[in-house]
Amino acid sequence: MGATQVFMISSMVYWEAMSSFIVDQDTDALSYLDVFCQLPCSLKRYPCPWTGVGTATFIYLAKTAALVRRLRALRRSSPGMFQRSDGITQDTPYYSDLLRQATALIQSISALEAPTVSSVTDIGDLFTPPGHFIAMEQCYRLAALLELTRAFPEVMGTHVVQNHDAGLNDDEQEKNRPVERVCNLALRILWIMEGIPVTSGTVSTQLLPLIIAGSVLGLVSRENIAGEGYHPLYNPLFSFHTMPSTRDGYLWTPSGETIGLSTKAVIKSTLESSITETYDVIVIGSGFAGLIAARNLSRDSGTRVLLLEGRDRIGGRTWTANALGEDFEMGGTWRTNRHQPHVFTEIHRYGLQFNLKTSSGTAAVEHTFYTPQDSRPALVDTLATNLAVQNVADAFFSIDGLSSRELMPYPHDPFRLPALWTKYDHLSAKDRLDQLDVSQRDKDLFDAMISSFGAAPGSECGFTEVLRWYALGGHSMAGTFELAGMYKLGGGGMTSLARAILDDYRGHVVLNAVVEKVEQQGSTVVVFTKNGRRFEAKYCISTIPLNCLSDVSFSPPLSPLRMEAVRAGHINKGSKVHFRLAKPEPGWFSMANGYGTSPWCFAFSDHNSTTDQADSANFCIGFGYGARHIDTKASTEMITTFRNNIRPEAEVTAYLTHDWANDSLAKGTWSCWGPDSMSRWLKELQRPEGRVHFASADWADGWRGFIDGAIERGTTVGWEIEVLLAGDNAIAKL
Secondary structure, three states, X not given: OOHHHHHHXXXXXXXXXXXXXXXXXXXXXXXXXXXXXXXXOOOOEOOEOOOEOOHHHHHHHHHHHHHHHHHHHHHHHOHHHOOOOOOOOOOOHHHHHHHHHHHHHHHHHHHOOOOOHHHEOOOOOOOOOHHHHHHHHHHHHHHHHHHHHHHOHHHOOOOOOOOOEOOOXXXXXXXXXXXXXXXXXXXXHHHHHHOOOOOOHHHHHOHHHHXXXXXXXXXXXXXXXXXXXXXXXXXXXXXXXXXXXXXXXXXXXXXXXXXXXXXOOEEOOOOHHHOOOEEEEXXXXXXXXXXXXXXXXXXXXXXXXXXXXXXXXXXXXXXXEEEOOXXXXXXXXXXXXXXXHHHHHHHHHOOOHHHEEEOHHHHXXXXXXXXXXXXXXXXXXXXXXXXXXXXXXXXXXXXXXXXXXXXXXXXXXXXXXXXXXXXXXXOEHXXXXXXXXXXXXXXXXXXXXXXXXXXXXXXXXXXXXXXXXXXXXXXXXXXXXXXXHXXXXXXXXXXXXXXXXXXXXOOEEEOOOOEEEEEEEOOEEXXXXXXXXXXXXXXXXXXXXXXXXXXXXXXXXXXXXXXXXXXXXXXXXXXXXXXXXXXXXXXXXXXXXXXXXXXXXXXXXXXXXXXXXXXXXXXXXXXXXXXXXXXXXXXXXXXXXXXXXXXXXXXXXXXEEOOHHHOOOOXXXXXXXXXXXXXXXXXXXXXXXXXXXXXOXXXXXXXXXXXXXXXXHXXXXXXXXXXXXXXXXXXXXX
16 A cells, blocks of 8 residues: 555544544444454555554554443443452353453454564654654554453453563563553553653654553542542552563662662563474574664564573663663663764664763763872862873874874774784783883873773783774774763663664564573574573574673584683673762762772763752762672672772762673673784684674674674674575575
């Protein structure tokens, strides 16, 4: 169908749905619309101003409204039928027929395939990307389920929506609690719509799900929720969490601690009945490398893909937690615009570029602190410090008459000849500093500054690793810090991007499946998980972090050179901690010498609180040296050392973190390499071994250790597999 036909049909469906809420009619009267629910999922979807891309969903919503009105009419005409205390209707033939239709409707909604970003025609409105229409289609589904569950509590347990959203499929604990289910569905609608900017053109399609959700929640507060006269659905409203929680993360406040934080990164596995033992490709890990590879393969070539994830959430070393009324990036955070091309493309693909914002401690620094070796923090002049550090950088990167641009002119293609940097790969950053004729204080400032590249002092960080950051940053220290630590994503954080990619993925997902063995058997790869499951595929993509590869058994064994890199690992075992300080503050940056006793490498203010003025505070982020790791739960040590080495005047009122160093699926934070690593191992780590390919930010060409690097490798390896599968198919046809 063309755009004009879609518009006419969708408009008609919209008014049928609206009239079904106010006019009594039989659901059979709407059967003439059934043909539009059976269109192939591959059909291009043209957004309609009334129904968006959810025309089929609106048809089921219209039938839902008609069915609910018939039930209400039955209640009015036969009030004696509704005497049970649990609200479930006495069994009668007429009611049984309504219940049968309600069950059938839920099954139809479950079977309806959700649209993908690639199937939606871009209307050319920058403020209304395809992702907004898909989000609204989810809201229509939820609205229909809400109405059916509220009217027919017996249908609990039949909600089987094919979607990875943790709020769409039935929770085992909710199956016998229809009240909570209804409230959860209503709040879920509001949660999804909250993520759509007010500038979105979908505003004209938001009214109906808002009315349906509002009819359940109403205008009540926590204080008066137990008062007489309120609908009993309100009673448990505040007694359960609507945003799912992961096992990851830790929050400390003076009143107690929380293990496991709320996040939209938690999703549901694909229904067990849909999972098979054989696929074209198995992707191990749902970080950004895995998500991109899986999405591209499933969407571009129709490959049957299984995404295996050891955690209860997606994102890998990047996820956004919700706590203290704020969003916090627990792992990967910062990205730039055009200088990080891969993540830049993805953010624009899903219309998230309007959510970019800055961290105050890198974008608008008013105060800089420095802690010399075995000393206390002191305020230093920001401009003078930056000038001194750049002067050292000029000398540091000028070696044997070569400039940084000559050493590494193409940081995204580092081995392009003549690749002069390889001659100096054996040096540590401190080795190079020791060769310079500059003051020791300036050397110390520079060393402390570059320690932020890997939460390790210059003696552990490779010279070419620092050179790579510098080249990516445009060959200046100011540019490096701007591109690496200034811009981040608001409006749901990096998890919003991960969810957008997942929503565009057409394959299966299995969570809580830690892989223990990958075995190549002729033309297949068999993957075994620790919980006893077994899956086969033609190819496998491993996104397992470098520091964790030794925990998985590979057959045949990995190459000796790859194993050498695995045993060495990357050096970044540091920590990342979000602190809430008692008072709002202007932008500040603090760093500590890495050769003393400070467990803290650097910290900076991120933002002042976004809640109301009564709760105003400053949120900052501290990064700890890996060699002097502090126990996450040791709150006294955590706060005392922060004050002694970073901010003496700080009054810490809360902190939250993810213990990446002791996380068995990470064993460290972002990748940073020591000396004699890049020239020796980078190519080997990128090389496939038989039918097993490897994709991780840990061995990216460009922004290694960054989200951009993860997307780089996921894109590259996904394309490699796609070419191989095409070749296999061509041979099979001969």
